[in-house]
Structure formats: C-alpha cells, structure tokens
Amino acid sequence: MKYKAVTFCILLLLANIYSVQVLAQATEIKGKVINTKGESLPFATISVAQTGITTISKYNGNFSITATHNTKELSITVSHVGKESVTRNISAAQFSALQTFVLKDLNLKLKEVEITGVHKTTASSNSSVIFNREAIEQSQALSIANVLSYLPGQTILKPGVSVQGLQNLTLRSAFDPFSEQSLNNAFGVSFVMDGSVISNDANMQAMNPGRLGLFSANNIQNPENGVIKDRSWRNGSMYNSYRDVISANNGIDMRQIAAENIESIEVISGVASARYGDYTTGIVNINRQAGITPWRINLRSNEGSINAGLNKGLRLPHKWGALNASFDYLHSNDDPRNKLKAYQRVGASLLWSYQSKSKTRFKNTLSLDYNTTLDQTRQDPDLGSDQSSKFSNNRFNISTRSQWTLQKRWINDIQFQAAYSRGRQESYEQRYLNQAAVLGITDALETGTFEGYFVPGYYLSVKHIIGEPVNASARLEANSLFKFSKSGTYRLSIGANYSYSGNKGPGILIDPSRPRFANTGNKNDRPRPFKQTPDINNAGVYIENAISTKIFGKSFNTNLGIRGDIQNNYFSVSPRLSLSYKLLNSLQWNAAYGIATKAPALSQISPGDVYIDIPLVNLYGGSVNQSAYLAYTRVITLSDLDIKPYNSNTFETGLSWDTKKISGSVYYFNRTNNDGFTTTPTLLPLRLPIYNITVVPNSKPVYEPSDDYKTYNVIYNKMSNGVYSRTNGLELSLTIKKIKSIQTSFNFNTAYYVSYNKNMQNIINIPENPQYDQKAVYGVFAGAEYKSTNIKSTITTTTHIPALRMVMIFTGEIFWINSKHNYPSNIYPAGYLDKDAGYFALTPEEARLPQYAHLIKTPEYEATTYLPSIVYPNVQMRVSKEIGDFLRFSFSAYNVFNIRPTVKTISGMAYYNGQPAYGAELVFTIK
Numbered sequence: 018m019k020y021k022a023v024t025f026c027i028l029l030l031l032a033n034i035y036s037v038q039v040l041a042q043a044t045e046i047k048g049k050v051i052n053t054k055g056e057s058l059p060f061a062t063i064s065v066a067q068t069g070i071t072t073i074s075k076y077n078g079n080f081s082i083t084a085t086h087n088t089k090e091l092s093i094t095v096s097h098v099g100k101e102s103v104t105r106n107i108s109a110a111q112f113s114a115l116q117t118f119v120l121k122d123l124n125l126k127l128k129e130v131e132i133t134g135v136h137k138t139t140a141s142s143n144s145s146v147i148f149n150r151e152a153i154e155q156s157q158a159l160s161i162a163n164v165l166s167y168l169p170g171q172t173i174l175k176p177g178v179s180v181q182g183l184q185n186l187t188l189r190s191a192f193d194p195f196s197e198q199s200l201n202n203a204f205g206v207s208f209v210m211d212g213s214v215i216s217n218d219a220n221m222q223a224m225n226p227g228r229l230g231l232f233s234a235n236n237i238q239n240p241e242n243g244v245i246k247d248r249s250w251r252n253g254s255m256y257n258s259y260r261d262v263i264s265a266n267n268g269i270d271m272r273q274i275a276a277e278n279i280e281s282i283e284v285i286s287g288v289a290s291a292r293y294g295d296y297t298t299g300i301v302n303i304n305r306q307a308g309i310t311p312w313r314i315n316l317r318s319n320e321g322s323i324n325a326g327l328n329k330g331l332r333l334p335h336k337w338g339a340l341n342a343s344f345d346y347l348h349s350n351d352d353p354r355n356k357l358k359a360y361q362r363v364g365a366s367l368l369w370s371y372q373s374k375s376k377t378r379f380k381n382t383l384s385l386d387y388n389t390t391l392d393q394t395r396q397d398p399d400l401g402s403d404q405s406s407k408f409s410n411n412r413f414n415i416s417t418r419s420q421w422t423l424q425k426r427w428i429n430d431i432q433f434q435a436a437y438s439r440g441r442q443e444s445y446e447q448r449y450l451n452q453a454a455v456l457g458i459t460d461a462l463e464t465g466t467f468e469g470y471f472v473p474g475y476y477l478s479v480k481h482i483i484g485e486p487v488n489a490s491a492r493l494e495a496n497s498l499f500k501f502s503k504s505g506t507y508r509l510s511i512g513a514n515y516s517y518s519g520n521k522g523p524g525i526l527i528d529p530s531r532p533r534f535a536n537t538g539n540k541n542d543r544p545r546p547f548k549q550t551p552d553i554n555n556a557g558v559y560i561e562n563a564i565s566t567k568i569f570g571k572s573f574n575t576n577l578g579i580r581g582d583i584q585n586n587y588f589s590v591s592p593r594l595s596l597s598y599k600l601l602n603s604l605q606w607n608a609a610y611g612i613a614t615k616a617p618a619l620s621q622i623s624p625g626d627v628y629i630d631i632p633l634v635n636l637y638g639g640s641v642n643q644s645a646y647l648a649y650t651r652v653i654t655l656s657d658l659d660i661k662p663y664n665s666n667t668f669e670t671g672l673s674w675d676t677k678k679i680s681g682s683v684y685y686f687n688r689t690n691n692d693g694f695t696t697t698p699t700l701l702p703l704r705l706p707i708y709n710i711t712v713v714p715n716s717k718p719v720y721e722p723s724d725d726y727k728t729y730n731v732i733y734n735k736m737s738n739g740v741y742s743r744t745n746g747l748e749l750s751l752t753i754k755k756i757k758s759i760q761t762s763f764n765f766n767t768a769y770y771v772s773y774n775k776n777m778q779n780i781i782n783i784p785e786n787p788q789y790d791q792k793a794v795y796g797v798f799a800g801a802e803y804k805s806t807n808i809k810s811t812i813t814t815t816t817h818i819p820a821l822r823m824v825m826i827f828t829g830e831i832f833w834i835n836s837k838h839n840y841p842s843n844i845y846p847a848g849y850l851d852k853d854a855g856y857f858a859l860t861p862e863e864a865r866l867p868q869y870a871h872l873i874k875t876p877e878y879e880a881t882t883y884l885p886s887i888v889y890p891n892v893q894m895r896v897s898k899e900i901g902d903f904l905r906f907s908f909s910a911y912n913v914f915n916i917r918p919t920v921k922t923i924s925g926m927a928y929y930n931g932q933p934a935y936g937a938e939l940v941f942t943i944k
Contacts (some may be wrong), residue, residue: 046107047081048116050074050095058097058120059332060308060339060370066092068498068508069140069563070430072422073372073380076336083424083498098280098308098330098341099123102149123150125822125899129755132815132826133764134167134284136673136682136750138574140563141302143595143607144287144669144684153276155826155895157317157909157938159324159347160184161282161303162271168284169748170768170809173830173893175319175911175934185268188286188299189688189746191770191807193837198742198774201663201693203268205297205615211305211368211384212492213416213436214295215269218518218618219486221547222444223265224525226620226696227627227655227733228540265620266694273388273410275364277315277326278343280306287669287686288611291559291578291593292494294514297615297665297690307341307370307382312943319909319936322349338371361391378422386414403477404448412440429498432512435491441522444482451475452535457635457646460529461628462543469646470530471637478533484547485522491515505566510578512559518619519552525625539731541630550623551657555616557582561593571599584616584662607684608670614662617736621694622660627653627733629701634708634720645718649705653733661738665690671748681751686744693740697778700795700854703729728852730783730795739778739800746770755817764813772807776800779847782874793849796872797856802840808833822899830891832929838881846872889918891930907938 050061057078064071065082074080082093090109093116096102100120107116121127132155134146148164156164162184166173170189185203192198208215283302285293293300310330317324330341343366350359366386373379389411416436423430452474459469494512524547527533532541561578579592595609634647671684706722713719746769753763782796810831817824845864849857849872859869892914897907911934918929 045081045083046091046112046116047079048093048095048118050078050080050097050118050120052100053119053121058100058308060306060372061095061097061100061118061120062306064094064096064140066094066138066140068506068565069510070496070498070508071420072378073370075372075374083422083429095120096280096306098306098310099150101127122902124902125817125824125897125905126819128819130815130817130824132824133813138597138605138607138673139283140576141283141290141293141300142285142287143574143576143597143609144285144671144682146284146286148282148284150280153279153282154940155824155897155907156276157319157895157907157936158276159317159319159322159349160272161274161276161279161301162186164276164282165271165284165301167811167828168286169750169766169811170746170770170807172809173811173828173891173911175931175936183267184271186271186299186301187268188284189686189744189768189770190298191744191772191805191835192742192774193805197695197740197776198693198772200267201690201740201742202298204266204618204694205613205663205665205690206268206299206301207293207296208269208274208301208303209293210274210303211382211416212418212434213384213414214490214516215274216438216488216490216516216518217265217267217269218516218553218616219484219488219520220265220267220442220618221484221486221520221522221524221550221620222442222482223620223624224480224482225542225545225625225627226266226736227624227653228537228542229734266618272360272362273412274303275326275345275347275362277345278305278328278341278366278368280304287684288593288595288609288667289613290576291561291580291591292492292510292512293613294557294559294580294582294591295516295555295584295614295616297613297663298688305341305366305368305384307339307368309339310341312941314941314943315938316940317936317938320934322347322936324348333369336374338369341368341370342366362388363391364388379419381417381419384414384416386412388412405446407443407445409443410440411442412438414438427497428495429508430496432494432496433492435489437489439487440485442482442484442486444480446480446533447477449475450478450533455637456532456535457632457637457648458530458532459541459630459646459648459650460543461630461648461650462652464650464652466633466647466649469648471641471644471646472530476531478531479528480533481526483523483526484520487517487519487521489517505564507565508563510559510561510563512561513557514559515554515556517552517554520547520550520619522547524548536630536632538733539629539631539729540733541628543626543628545625550619553585553616553619553622555582555584568598573598582614582616582662584614585622585660587661589614589662589664603676604672604674606670606672610666610668612664612666614664616662617660617694621736622658623656624658624736626655629653629703629731629733631703631705631729631731633705634710634718636710636712636718638712638718642717643715645710645720647708647720649703651701651703651731653701655735658736660694660736661692663690663693663738678754679752680754681749683750684748686746686748688744690740690742692738693742695737695739695776695778696734697737697739698732698781699735700781700783700850701731701733702852702854703731705729728787728789730787732781732783737778739776740774741777742772742774744770744772755815759816760818761814761816764815765810767808767810770805770807772805773802774804775802781850782846782872784871787852788871789852791868791871792851793846793857793869793872794852795850795854796846796869796874797848797850798874799843799847801842804838804840806834806836806838808835824897826895828893828895830893832889832891834883834888835885836881836883839877839879841879842874842877844874844876845869885918885920885927885929887918889916889929891916902944903942905938905940905942907940909936909938910934911936 050058061074094104095118187202285300313328315326327344345364347362369383418434461467492514525545559580591612593611629651631649667688669686673682707725711719750766755762812829894913895909
C-alpha cells in the first residue's frame with residue numbers, strides 16, 4: 018500500500034509539472050491596511066489562501082501581492098497584533114483597484130468574537146483547528162495547555178500547572194494518558210513556534226531505561242501510608258503522579274510555553290503539508306507577530322496560581338522595523354498540602370520584524386526567547402525521611418525567519434528559517450532509606466568478577482541528573498508560481514531541512530555506595546556523562562504542489578507533496594495528498610492521506626549501559642576485616658542503537674458547511690502507527706560458579722570457586738521498535754451563530770475514538786523452577802493487545818452583548834464512555850529459549866505438542882472495564898467585562914456546580930472531576 022501511494026504521488030507530481038505551459042505573468046494587486054481612525058497599520062500580515070504567499074504591510078500601511086494573469090479570484094486574509102483579522106475574496110475585475118482593509122481593535126465591542134477553536138482549511142492542512150487571540154484570552158491560559166484543552170476529545174482542567182504535573186498533548190487517541198501508547202502519541206506531536214520546531218529530542222532527564230523500562234523518567238509520588246486517599250480522574254484517567262517537568266522519552270511539556278504574547282494557534286491533527294517533517298500524530302503551529310501595540314499588563318489568579326504578563330510593541334527609529342517585548346511570571350502551588358511540588362516559571366521574549374524598501378522585498382523576523390523555572394530544593398518535614406526534590410529547566414532560543422520576494426520567472430520567493438537553542442535541566446531527589454543492616458556494593462565499570470565493600474543500610478539516597486540539551490535546525494524553501502491549465506493558480510515549492518540534537522551535560526551524578534534502588538533485579542546504576550553520547554543529525558527534502566482551480570464552476574484545491582527523510586541512518590518516503598471541493602456555495606468536501614515519520618530521540622538511541630551485578634560471596638562478620646563481598650559484573654553496552662523512525666499512516670475525509678445561521682463540520686479518520694518506541698525485555702542467563710567460603714576467626718573469610726554452578730536469569734530492557742496502534746474516529750462540530758434576540762451563540766462538538774494497541778515484542782516467561790534439562794527452558798509469548806473507546810462531548814454557550822462589552826460563557830462537558838477491552842492472551846508459546854537464551858520459533862501446532870506442555874501459561878480471560886461505569890458531566894463558567902478601552906475584568910469557575918461523582922476502589926474513593934476552582938483576571942491596556 019505504501020509503495021503504491023508513493024508511485025501514485027510521483028506520477029501525479031510529474032504530470033502536474035509537465036502540464037505547466039508557461040511561466041506565470043505576474044499581476045500586482047495593491048492594498049492598504051488602516052485602523053478605524055484611518056491611520057496606517059504597518060507590519061500587518063497579508064496572506065493568500067490559494068498560493069500560501071505572505072507579505073507584511075509597509076510603514077505607510079501599503080502592500081502589494083502577486084497573482085498569475087489568469088487568476089479568477091483570490092482569498093486574502095489580513096491580520097495584525099491586537100486586531101480582528103479580515104478575510105476578503107477579490108475577483109479578477111477588482112485586481113486593478115486599491116484594496117483597503119480596515120482592522121478593528123480586538124475587543125468585546127465587536128459584533129462577533131470567536132471564543133472557541135474554529136475548524137478551517139489552511140495552507141498547512143484542510144482540517145486545522147484555529148484558536149485566535151480572543152479564544153486564547155477566554156481560556157484564562159496560564160500556558161498553552163489551557164488553550165488546547167478545548168480541542169475535540171480533550172478534557173478541560175482547571176488553570177493550574179503544579180498538581181497535574183507534566184502536561185503534554187495527545188491527539189485523536191482513546192488510550193490512557195500514562196500508557197506507553199500515549200507516550201508515543203505525545204512524542205509524535207511537533208510544536209512549531211514562529212516557524213521553528215521546539216525540540217525535546219536532546220532531553221535525557223531519565224534514569225537508565227535498561228533497568229527501569231520506558232517509564233524511567235523522574236516521577237515523584239507522595240502517598241500517605243501507601244494509600245492515596247484523594248485520587249482525581251480526568252476523563253476516566255487517574256492523575257496522582259507528579260511527573261518531572263523535564264522528563265525524557267515524551268512530548269513537549271506545555272507548561273513551559275506561556276500564552277501571553279501568542280496571536281494564534283493552529284492545531285493539525287490530521288494530514289499536514291509536506292513542509293512538515295519529524296512528526297506522526299500532529300502539528301501545533303504557534304504564531305507570534307511583531308507589531309506596534311500599546312502597553313498591556315495582565316494579572317491572573319486561580320487559587321494557588323498567580324500569573325503576571327507584560328507586553329509592548331514599538332516602532333524602531335529610522336525605519337528599522339518593529340520590536341515586541343514580553344515578560345511572563347508564573348507561580349503555582351495548587352495543593353498546599355504538598356510542599357514538594359510547586360512550579361515557578363519566568364519567561365521573556367523579543368521579536369524584531371524588519372522589511373526592506375527595495376523592489377526585491379526582504380522581510381525578516383528575529384526571535385529571542387529565554388525561559389527558566391525557579392524551583393528550589395524543597396523539603397517536607399511531615400514525611401520524616403528528609404525527602405526533598407528540585408526540578409529546574411533553563412532554555413535560551415534564538416531563531417530567524419526570512420523571505421525574499423523576487424518575482425523572477427522561475428522563483429517567486431525564497432524562505433529561510435534557522436534556530437538554535439541551549440538549555441540546562443536539573444533533576445534532583447533525595448530521601449533517607451532503611452533497607453538492611455548493611456549493603457554489599459560494587460562499583461565496577463567493566464565486565465568481570467570483583468571484590469566489593471559494605472556500607473550501612475540506612476543512608477540518604479540521592480538521584481541527581483544534569484543535562485545540557487542543544488538543538489539546532491534550518492530550512493530553505495523556494496516557491497514558484499506557474500500557469501496551470503486555463504484557470505486557477507499553481508504553486509510549486511521545493512525545500513530542504515536539517516536538525517541537530519546533542520546533550521553536553523554532566524549527566525547522571527550518583528554515588529553507587531548510596532543507591533536509590535539497590536540491586537533491583539540484580540541491576541544497578543552507575544554515573545554517566547551525557548557529553549559522551551553520540552549526537553543526532555537528521556535531514557529531509559520535499560517537493561509540493563498547491564493547485565487551486567475550478568471544476569464545474571466550483572472551487573477545487575489540492576495539495577500534493579512528497580518528502581524524503583534520513584533519520585537515524587534510515588531513509589523514508591512520505592507522500593501527502595489533500596483535496597477540497599465545494600459541492601455547494603456553503604458545503605465543502607475534504608479528504609487527505611499522508612505518511613509521516615518521527616525520528617527517535619537521543620535517550621532512545623543511546624539510553625546508557627546496563628550494569629548487572631550478581632553477588633557471589635556476601636558475608637558480613639561485623640567489621641570490615643571479618644567480611645567479604647564478591648560480585649560478578651556484566652556490562653551491557655547500549656549506545657547508538659539501530660532504531661527505526663516511528664511512522665504513521667493517516668486517512669481522513671469530511672464535510673464542512675457554513676450558512677448564515679449554522680456552520681460545522683464532520684470528519685472521519687483512520688490513523689495507523691507502526692514501529693512505536695518501547696523497551697524489549699531481554700533474557701540473559703548467567704551461569705556462574707558457587708563459591709565455598711571458609712570463616713576465619715578475627716580475619717577475612719577465605720573463598721574459592723567450587724565445581725558447582727548456578728544459573729541466574731537476569732532480564733534487562735532494550736529500547737526498540739515494537740508498538741502498533743490503530744485509531745478510528747469521528748469528530749463532529751456544530752455552531753449555531755448568534756441569535757440576536759438572546760445575544761447567544763451555541764457550539765457543540767463530539768469526539769468518538771476507538772484505539773487498538775498491540776505490542777509486537779514478545780514476552781518472556783521465566784518459570785519458578787526452570788527445567789534446564791529440557792531443550793525448551795523459557796516460554797516466549799506474543800505481546801498483549803487491547804482496545805480503548807472514548808466518547809466525549811462539549812457544549813458551549815456564549816452570550817455576548819457588544820453594547821455592554823460583556824461576554825458570559827458556559828462550557829459543559831459530557832463524558833459518555835471511557836472503556837478498555839483486554840483481549841485474552843495466548844496460553845501457548847510463540848517460541849522458546851534454550852538454557853543459553855537461543856530463540857526457536859514454534860508454529861501453533863508445534864506449541865500444542867506434549868514436549869512443550871510445561872511452557873503453557875495460566876489463561877488470562879477477556880475482560881472490559883469502564884472508567885467509570887457512569888455518564889457524568891462537568892461545567893465551567895467565565896464572565897468577562899470591559900471598562901472602556903483600558904481595562905478588562907474576567908471571572909472564571911471550574912466545576913462551578915461541584916459535580917464530583919465517586920467510585921469505590923480497593924484503595925479508597927476515586928473522584929471524577931477536580932474540586933471547584935475559582936479565578937480572576939485583570940488586563941490593563943495603556944495607549
């Protein structure tokens with residue numbers, strides 16, 4: 018199927034290029050952008066939907082764009098910081114006239130305001146969800162996590178960032194948020210800010226997954242006497258684990274990205290343009306604009322969270338462009354009972370936008386960003402174990418995006434983007450442990466048998482990781498406009514991209530004599546410098562055709578692209594095709610198919626060596642001189658692993674409509690993910706001699722190997738590909754536009770997801786008493802498989818009274834179904850391992866033979882669980898009121914009606930929905 022799709026796309030691509038008759042003759046369309054007072058608006062962004070070409074207005078507000086001489090109509094959108102965007106369809110007869118765009122201030126005086134995300138067709142995707150500035154405002158966003166919780170299928174959480182812990186984004190999935198599949202889903206979401214990717218690939222803040230598995234990132238749990246008394250659930254999923262803000266093998270932590278200076282967010286959960294690489298499940302495009310804006314001060318409070326923001330956009334002298342500066346501070350401690358986990362964030366950014374006056378127009382935006390957490394080492398005296406923790410994350414980023422508009426015969430414009438970031442991440446945790454009277458320790462760094470030493474079993478354990486991730490990326494693209502057939506527009510884009518990831522930090526700083534987990538499964542940790550880890554270099558090229566024409570008098574758009582990527586030395590081809598056709602003036606059909614790949618991260622390719630320690634002599638005589646500890650150490654080297662990119666195949670189709678009173682969309686999609694990242698249990702039988710020990714009074718014991726041997730079955734984890742998942746879904750969105758008699762509009766959306774998962778890696782079963790005299794010693798069984806179903810609806814009512822400059826919003830969530838169906842596991846082995854761990858496959862008939870009867874497992878029966886078994890709602894409220902043009906006051910309430918269904922479990926009561934939470938916001942605008 019994949020190769021047929023590639024062949025089809027290549028042939029269609031060649032056919033499109035062949036059909037180009039002559040180079041386009043440029044028709045210049047001139048316009049002007051002004052405000053409601055008639056004053057010029059420089060640095061407004063002007064974009065053309067049919068071609069994807071963008072420009073910005075000059076100091077006098079003038080702009081010009083090009084179209085081919087045979088273009089019949091153009092759809093032009095003009096946007097500016099703090100202004101309402103305007104979209105206008107311009108026919109060919111109007112091209113010669115000066116187009117004047119009047120942009121109004123974005124406030125509650127407008128007749129219509131967009132409060133929720135809107136489904137739109139963009140140059141990036143035909144199924145994007147757009148959040149504009151007003152929608153961001155109404156979410157009272159402490160970070161973009163609060164904004165994106167209004168996506169279809171997501172759960173709205175109160176605006177806090179500490180108790181929920183790590184906040185990453187999963188798209189179009191019914192899996193448990195803390196499952197292996199959700200880790201892969203979140204890892205496959207690419208965040209792009211101002212055209213540059215925010216990468217997590219160099220993050221190595223995790224203990225060795227070879228010992229602890231995929232979930233080896235730093236987690237802190239704080240149960241009381243082993244029982245968690247108040248367990249909250251979101252959409253049927255419990256979140257009682259405080260996850261490190263900088264954990265590896267995961268997606269971007271959205272708490273790090275403040276929403277204060279963001280103009281719009283575009284979320285692509287379907288098929289994206291071929292321009293985008295290194296993703297599998299979605300793209301989050303974060304757009305910031307540099308422009309001339311008044312002072313803006315924002316103050317927010319929500320129980321334990323306080324947020325302050327400051328923004329200003331000013332005109333630079335001598336026509337050097339515009340400069341935007343923003344500052345953000347956040348302190349959050351949602352649960353005063355927990356002194357260990359609070360979150361503080363400080364961020365600052367500068368955006369400089371410049372446009373030349375020459376005929377060959379050049380524009381450039383330079384971005385400087387610095388973000389840091391202020392978390393200090395905290396200790397909770399109530400725990401009685403000197404438990405304390407610290408998680409800090411500092412990051413500096415510089416990026417630039419440039420565009421040269423040449424209007425040459427073969428090249429209309431050239432775009433260039435580059436970014437560099439460096440950070441410092443520190444994870445620290447300590448606690449006193451009382452494990453035994455004494456512990457035998459070995460700190461050998463190579464394979465062999467070595468004498469160790471004893472330490473007291475009561476000590477202060479420390480887990481300390483310092484990383485310095487470095488990321489760099491660049492993209493170069495050329496766009497050409499051609500005449501295609503007799504009508505319409507045709508844009509050809511050719512580009513290339515490159516990315517680099519490395520980590521220069523000191524690494525894992527631990528003392529082997531004070532282990533956090535001593536000899537777990539005969540495995541221990543050793544210090545590890547990250548700077549010795551090989552770097553990652555990935556590259557890709559792409560070609561894309563965007564065609565806009567008419568068929569039977571109706572608009573038809575297609576975007577056909579193909580990209581090739583080299584990721585971890587693997588080459589992959591990813592075709593992308595999207596179509597849209599207007600069946601009626603108010604009804605449009607969309608369809609898309611695409612393949613995407615995500616490269617493995619640094620911590621997955623080089624997770625670190627595994628140290629296996631087998632005690633052979635362990636005799637403590639009360640003093641060092643009367644004791645002996647001898648251990649065999651095996652070092653398993655895990656560096657520069659041969660891991661393939663994680664890939665997805667997505668098909669989606671749907672209808673969207675827009676009438677005077679009702680608009681909406683319905684989409685069906687099927688997404689299949691292959692080669693997801695996981696850890697494979699690997700058996701290593703070690704046959705070691707049994708030692709004879711002779712106790713010598715007042716002296717060190719004497720030991721020597723005997724003729725007898727013992728087999729130690731040690732299992733370690735190896736990072737690999739091996740997760741397969743498939744999700745089918747239906748997303749319905751319906752908007753009833755404002756009913757003037759009640760000044761209220763209604764929005765309804767429902768997401769129905771069914772996700773299937775199968776771990777393609779086999780499971781090794783080690784019996785309690787292995788029969789080493791048999792050829793088949795260990796059974797090997799197929800991985801587990803299960804299916805999850807999730808149905809969730811959101812209903813929003815917006816009462817907007819422009820005359821009063823007030824809006825009241827109620828958002829109701831209905832959680833219909835959240836279930837998990839476990840398929841029965843096979844009791845018969847798919848193969849076996851002999852005593853030396855040699856693998857032999859078995860057919861289903863062979864597995865049932867008598868000589869393999871000792872390998873048969875106890876059956877695990879098919880079962881379906883519901884979390885919960887009831888349908889339950891949740892309701893949020895927000896009221897905003899503007900006083901003149903300088904002050905906006907907002908009040909919000911999460912779970913305003915205190916709806917908290919409970920379910921009794923073995924360990925206590927489980928609560929659905931969080932406790933009611935109330936917040937307020939003040940926005941001052943100083944003109």
